[in-house]
Each structure stands twice: as C-alpha cells, then as structure tokens.
Amino acid sequence: MSKDDVAAGGARPAEQRLLDVKNLEVTYANGAAAVRGVHLSVGAGQKLGVAGESGCGKSTLALALLRLLPAGTKVSGEILLDGEDILTMKWGRVRAVRWAGASIVFQGAMHSLNAVHRIGDQIAEPILLHKKATQTGAKTKVGELLEHVGLPAARADAYPHELSGGQRQRVMIAMALACDPRLIIADEPTTALDVMIQAQILRLIEQLVAEQDLGLMMISHDLAVLSDTCDRLAVMYAGRVVEEGPASEVYENARHPYGKALSAAFPRIGDAASRFAPRGLPGDPPDPSALPTGCTFHPRCPVAIDSCATDDQALRDAGPQHRSACVHAGSQLPAQPTSASAAESAS
Template identity: 80%
Template sequence: MTLLEVRGLEVTYPGGAAAVRGVDLSLAAGQKLGIAGESGCGKSSLALALLRLLPAGARVTGEVLLDGEDVLTMRWGQVRAVRWAGASIVFQGAMHSLNPVHRVGDQIAEPILLHRRTTTAAARKRAGELMEQVGLPAARAAAYPHELSGGQRQRVMIAMALACAPRLIIADEPTTALDVMIQAQILRLSEQLVSEQDLGLIMISHDLAVLADTCDRLAVMYAGRVVEEGPAREVHEDARHPYANALSAAFPRIGDPASRFAPRGLAGDPPDPAALPSGCTFHPRCPVALDSCAAHDQELREAGPERRAACVHVGTTVPGPATATEDARTRGHDVADR
C-alpha cells in the first residue's frame, strides 16, 4: 500500500526562485527512498514542503498525499495532528535542533504530551524507552545536549521523531558532521527501525554511496527536478543521466585506485533557481549535451525496469564518467575535483 504519493509538487520562493519543479514521488510502508543532489538542488525544500514547514512567503502547489489525504489542503488543526503523529522529520545538525537549556528526555517527552492524552510521568517514561530503543541508556534522559556526543545527539533526534509513532520519517542529512563509524551506526539504526516498525523513510543526502547502501530506491534531483529515479544500487552503479553519473563518480570507490587518487566531478554549481537556463537546466555543465538540449527540456522517460531518467540520451549509450570527463575537456570545460 502506498504511504506517500507526491504529484506535481512545486515550490516557489519570493522573487521567483523555483526551488522544486513538478516532482512526482511515491513511497510504500517499509520502503526507504533516498533523495540525492548537490546543495541548492531543492532537496530540503522538498522535505519541508511535505509537512508544510516552509516560510509563509513560499508558494506550494501540487499534491502531497499521506495515507490518501492531501497535506497541502488540510486545515491547520489537521496539519498539527499529522506532524509528529503521522510524519516527522529529523533535521541535520542535532546541536542546532535541540534546545540547549532543556534536558533531552524532556524534549523527547514534549511531543508526546502535545499529541497524546497522558501524564508527564508517563511521557518521561516513554522518553526513556525511546532512548533505549535508539541505543542510549534511559538514564541519559537527564543530560543536556552539550553533555552528549554528536552521535548521541543524533540518536536523540531519531527518538524524538519516533515519539508519537509516525508512519513516515523524513531524515534530512542525518549523518552530517558525524565520523564514519558513527555515521554507519546511525544508518544501521535507521534501517533497523524501518524494518521493525514498518515505517516509510525518506533519506536526503548528497552522498550517493550512502543512499545506495541504505535505501531501496533513489531519486536524483537537479535544479528542483528529479532527473533520475530507480533502484538505489542500480542508479549509483549505472546511472542513465549524466548528472547522476557525475555525482556518483565524484566519490572515490574502495578498491579502485584510479577512482581513489583522481576523483571526478563537475565544474561550477547548480543554477540560480530564480534564473534557470533555457532547455535542459543541466546542459551548461553537461559533458554530453547536444545543441538541442539548450532549447528543449527533457521529461522523465523509461530508462529500464522500474527506472526513469530525463535525458535525451536515454535509449542510447550514455558515456560513462571517464568518457564524459574527456569529452568535457575537449569541449573546453574545466572538469575539476570537488
């Protein structure tokens, strides 16, 4: 059964900045969906739009169906009930998300008190149980955020997200600034919780390798649009869109000396959402762009079993990362390490 269905979602900020442009996504209970892309590609705006957490000046259109009900057309009372209880979000940077003057146990208990008819004692007991569920001793509920390590704070954020037993969790860069060992622990914990509680998980990251190891499906965003979607490992290892290809190649691969010592990437940055180029928005940076790409945008099309990509080369052989890099150099692009 489909838990979340996103149809034609668009987010425009004051000044005409188109942060999200016609995104369609779906997620089933027990499924993990990764969303990847560089900074400025619209990942966080998409996540915030799902729970109507964007600033008042943002214009949002489309549909966000959570268990069949459109979050975007709900009354504010319904939206308040959906947040925490229906869907919750884990923000990046736990130190900035937690209140430094309140004990972490009280912060976990707060949404329970707001959304459940219960006593303070019962909410605090539940907070301790949630801490143990995410691998922290219940006694640490009395600690303040600065008394915990980065990984422990991130576990507190996950415990808060689970406080009211939501069906959907959105994790926006949940392992940012964590060392690789703690990152691996947080990712394993997320997978375990999804499996045990039949949750839907949306995980946002710039790291395709992390998402390929963690998620079932992967959507790659560029300039506010999904440019490729499919089974996570297939997209990471055999991307059909040049941008997804370059994003994957930018990370060194274990056991591949050439990749380790010469990681590849793309010069420049994603375009300004308020001044998008004509045609395919990726064409100014694309190493395999055709003349027609500057005039005609590309819609998502079938790119294999359960795969879609928005590229004129879909259905033909798309050059791999190494070939694409050489092509870019011959066309005068400075393809640099990122």
C-alpha cells in the first residue's frame, strides 16, 4: 500500500473511497495560492475532519470539491467522486452530482437560507429538480427529513427568521440530505451555536453518518470538536495539509508545531496547566499571494531550525497512519516556550 493510500482518508482501498482528492491546486485570479498539493480521501461511513485557522484554505477546498469557486479561479489535480473526476465533468453532469452525489452544509444557516421562502419550499426544491418528484411526494419527503433531524414536520411552513439558530442548522442538514447524497461536506456547521446546541448537532451528524453509511468531511477551526466527532484529522496551513492521522492521536500527540498549537489553544477540563497557561500562537497565516520560502510555518514556529527557512517540508511518517510535514516529525516535538507570566500562573 502506497503512502497515498494512507493519506487523510486512512488505510482504505481506493475502490471503496467515495471521495479521492489528488494533488489539488487552487489559485485565485489575483494569484493567491489558496490550496496547494492537497491529497485527501473519504470512504463510506468515514468522518474526516479538516482543521486550521481562517485563511488556511479549508473553505476553498470545500468549494472546489463541487466546483463552486468564482470564475477565473485556476484548479488542477483530481477530485474523484465514486471514481468520476468532478474537474473534467461537463456542467450538466456537475449539476446532477450536486445534491444527489455530494452536498454541502454551509456555515451561517441564516445567510444560506432564503429569508422570503418557507423552509419546506427550500428543502423541496432540490427534491423536485433531482428526484423528479411530484409536489405531493416532495412535501411528504420534506416532512420525513425534518422529523429525521429532530424537527416537527409542521415546521415546514415556517420562515427562517421564525426558527432558532439550532433549528435553522437542522434545516440545513435536512436540505443536504434531501437527495440522498453519499458524501456530506460540512463547513463550520456549529460555529454560531451555543455549546449545548452544538453538541446536539454534532451527535445528529454522527448518527446520520452511521445510519446511512455516508462519508463526511467536516471543516472547523476547533480541533477539540473535530477530534470528538471524526475518525481522522487533516490539519491545513497556508493551503497545504501539514499533519494528518487518527483524530485522537493528532489532538493528543500532534507531531507538527502548528497542530500542537491548535490543540493547546483550547483549555482542557481538569487540566490546570492548560487553564492558567494556554499556549496562543502569535501572528496570522501568510498571505496566499506572498508565501514565505521554505516551510511556510517557520516565521511563526517556536521550534524552527535554520533549514526551515529554506527547505520546504513534505508529509513524512510520524507514527502509525500519522504523518507530519515537519523536520521534527520522526520524534517528539521540542518543548514549546510559554511566557514567564503564564508559567508562574500555572505553578
């Protein structure tokens, strides 16, 4: 089995993969290299988390998967959905694949739903288009979908502003499931929700994946949420996957300093050290149109060595089914410094 076979989709034979992304490159019209050489795969019943700060290419990756990027964007590589390359499909075929083959749950349901149409009509629209259902059949399907995501069928007559944030997010999930897709792409599906509703939505997504044997790609900046929900994690920085592996392993034992910083950014319940001495990460991801030389993370890296400024780093083995694009990948990362005040508070 090649290294590509154990990329972020795990050790799953290629013929069983729903989604297989190979060497994906996305460059916007202004020259910004938003996605650079990404390899990912997702199989039936598998949950892949994609983590990273804003500006690291996560949402661009999601939009590229169904060719939703703006005109003038250059895209190369392969995006195989059930073995068929989305990038070479004719537009009629792409429209058929959207909703029915793969669908997206966008972040910010209030911005994604049409404020002047009832939610039942919005869920029914793709059913009528792709399933060629009758109005009566579509209405029945809408009621079933709403009940499946924990809402009464009668809520189909409501407008988006009449629903709570959690209810609107459930509507987005029902809409994504409307045409029985095999792959769900969830882009920050719980960002705007309180923690109780967030937990309910995450459990709902997990349940749907298990019951319907779906593939799930979930995108978030929150490594803790992804590690609790997903089987595997891929950490993106400056448009590349810099670490990937089993979710709990990446969260608990990151082998890339960026993955380690993301994990340490969230306090752990019962861990005084993380509560009183959180490790923040100064600075921001680089401008995609002006990337630094060498390892793109080296200007922010607390454990960089001289060669990091000139030598780019490819993913390499960092443990069982765990890879990291770091010069330190083969061993435990050196200790990352904290501020003196934080250290004193922790003690």
